[in-house]
Amino acid sequence: MxxxxxxxxxxxxxxxxxxxxxxxxxxxxxxxxxxxxxxSTGLKKASLYHRFPKGKKEITSAVLMYVEQWVELNIVGELTDRTQKPNERLKSVIESIDDLYEGGEKICILRALTMENNMELFGKQLKNIMTSWIAGFTNLGISFGLSEKESKNKAEQTLILVQGSLIVSKAMSTLEPFQKTLVLINEIYKIK
Amino acid sequence: MxxxxxxxxxxxxxxxxxxxxxxxxxxxxxxxxxxxxxxSTGLKKASLYHRFPKGKKEITSAVLMYVEQWVELNIVGELTDRTQKPNERLKSVIESIDDLYEGGEKICILRALTMENNMELFGKQLKNIMTSWIAGFTNLGISFGLSEKESKNKAEQTLILVQGSLIVSKAMSTLEPFQKTLVLINEIYKIK
DNA sequence: GTCTATAATATGATAGAC
DNA sequence: GTCTATCATATTATAGAC
Structure with missing residues (x-):
C-alpha cells in the first residue's frame, strides 16, 4: 500500500x-x-525516533536482529553448506570472520554489549547469536567426523578464541593475536 | 606531615x-x-573531585594503576615465585584468577575499557597490564622448560582464553566456559 | 518521513560552607 | 576532607511544521 x-x-x-x-x-x-x-546514518535524531519509536533500546535491538541474520547467513549458512567439503566450508567461514572484524581492527558488537548493565535488555539476543555460532561450528565438527560432544567443545572454543583474541589485539595494538587465532582455528579442525 | x-x-x-x-x-x-x-564509595561526588581533581579520567586511570599492582603481585608475583615448583605456581595463579573473576561471574575491567573510544585515554595502561600478564606466564613456561617462543605463545594464549571465556560465560549465562578454560590452561602447561 | 525547535532530565564539574 | 548547592552542558525524548 x-x-x-x-x-x-x-x-x-x-x-x-x-x-x-x-x-x-x-x-x-x-x-x-x-x-x-x-x-552515522545521515538522518536527524527526530527521524531516528520515527523509525525506532522506543529510542536507543529499540535501535540496539534492531541492530542485534540484523547481526543475528548476518551470522545465520555467513557463519551458520557457510558451515552447513552441503555443496562444499568441510575443509572448504572452514576456509570460507574463516575468511568471513576475518572480513567481519576487518582483520582484527574492529571489536565485536557482542563483546561491546555483554556488559552487566545491558544483559537484562539484550541478554536474550546475545545468547541467541552465540548459540547460532556454536551450532554452526558444531555442525562443521560433525562433518569432519568428530563426535557431537567433541564438536561442541571445539565450536565453543572458536568463539572464545575469536572474542579473546580481538580484545588482546585491541589492547596490544597489534593484529597478530587475532591473525594467529584464525590460523589456530584452522588447526583445531585438522588434527586428523 | x-x-x-x-x-x-x-x-x-x-x-x-x-x-x-x-x-x-x-x-x-x-x-x-x-x-x-x-x-559505590560512600563519598559524595564533590568529595571524589577532591581526591581526583581531573574527574572520571583520573579515577579510571587510578583504578588501572591499582589493577596493575594487583596483577604484578598476584599474577606475576606468584608465577615467578622461586620458592614454589612450576606446578604449584600454576595452581596458585589459577586460583587467583578464579577469585578475581568470582568464578566467571564478573567481567574483566580490561575488557570493559578496551573500547575504541577509550583507547586513547587508557590504551597505554591497558597494554602495560596485559604485557605484565603475558610476561608472568612466559616466565612460567620457561620454568617448565619450554623455549622462550613457545612460552610466549602459551602465555598470550592464557590471556586470550580467559578474556574470551569470560565473554562467552557472561553471554551464555553459565560459568562453564570460564571454568573449563581454567582447566584447559592447566593442561596447556602439562603436555610433557 | 524528515526536519527544526524545545522540553525534561542526567551528567560532568565547580563554589563555598563547615 | 566532606558536604550541599549550583552551573553548564549533553542527552533522551517529544511537538509540530513541512
Whole structure:
C-alpha cells in the first residue's frame, strides 16, 4: 500500500542498520548517543525516533536482529553448506570472520554489549547469536567426523578464541593475536 | 606531615579504589556516572573531585594503576615465585584468577575499557597490564622448560582464553566456559 | 518521513560552607 | 576532607511544521 502523503525513505533499512551497528560496536551502548547514531546514518535524531519509536533500546535491538541474520547467513549458512567439503566450508567461514572484524581492527558488537548493565535488555539476543555460532561450528565438527560432544567443545572454543583474541589485539595494538587465532582455528579442525 | 586543619579521610584509598573498580568493571567507562562512582564509595561526588581533581579520567586511570599492582603481585608475583615448583605456581595463579573473576561471574575491567573510544585515554595502561600478564606466564613456561617462543605463545594464549571465556560465560549465562578454560590452561602447561 | 525547535532530565564539574 | 548547592552542558525524548 502506498499513500500519496508518504515521503520516500531517505535511507534504506539496510544502510540505516549498517551505520547504527558501526557506532554501537565501537562505542558500546552507553557510549553511543542518539546524536552519534543519527550522524552515522545521515538522518536527524527526530527521524531516528520515527523509525525506532522506543529510542536507543529499540535501535540496539534492531541492530542485534540484523547481526543475528548476518551470522545465520555467513557463519551458520557457510558451515552447513552441503555443496562444499568441510575443509572448504572452514576456509570460507574463516575468511568471513576475518572480513567481519576487518582483520582484527574492529571489536565485536557482542563483546561491546555483554556488559552487566545491558544483559537484562539484550541478554536474550546475545545468547541467541552465540548459540547460532556454536551450532554452526558444531555442525562443521560433525562433518569432519568428530563426535557431537567433541564438536561442541571445539565450536565453543572458536568463539572464545575469536572474542579473546580481538580484545588482546585491541589492547596490544597489534593484529597478530587475532591473525594467529584464525590460523589456530584452522588447526583445531585438522588434527586428523 | 599532619596539619591540624586536615580532616581524616572517611574512606581509605584502598577501599575507595575497590569501590570504584567494581563500578567501572561492571558498567564500563561511559556507563559509569560520577554518581554511580560516588555511591559505590560512600563519598559524595564533590568529595571524589577532591581526591581526583581531573574527574572520571583520573579515577579510571587510578583504578588501572591499582589493577596493575594487583596483577604484578598476584599474577606475576606468584608465577615467578622461586620458592614454589612450576606446578604449584600454576595452581596458585589459577586460583587467583578464579577469585578475581568470582568464578566467571564478573567481567574483566580490561575488557570493559578496551573500547575504541577509550583507547586513547587508557590504551597505554591497558597494554602495560596485559604485557605484565603475558610476561608472568612466559616466565612460567620457561620454568617448565619450554623455549622462550613457545612460552610466549602459551602465555598470550592464557590471556586470550580467559578474556574470551569470560565473554562467552557472561553471554551464555553459565560459568562453564570460564571454568573449563581454567582447566584447559592447566593442561596447556602439562603436555610433557 | 524528515526536519527544526524545545522540553525534561542526567551528567560532568565547580563554589563555598563547615 | 566532606558536604550541599549550583552551573553548564549533553542527552533522551517529544511537538509540530513541512
Amino acid at each position: 502506498y499513500i500519496y502523503s508518504m515521503r520516500p525513505q531517505k535511507v534504506t533499512d539496510q544502510n540505516l542498520l549498517e551505520g547504527l551497528m558501526s557506532v554501537i560496536r565501537s562505542k558500546g551502548y552507553d557510549g553511543s548517543s542518539l546524536n552519534d547514531l543519527a550522524n | 599532619y596539619i591540624y586543619s586536615m580532616r581524616p579521610q572517611k574512606v581509605t584509598d584502598q577501599n575507595l579504589l575497590e569501590g570504584l573498580m567494581s563500578v567501572i568493571r561492571s558498567k564500563g567507562y561511559d556507563g559509569s556516572s560520577l554518581n554511580d562512582l560516588a555511591n
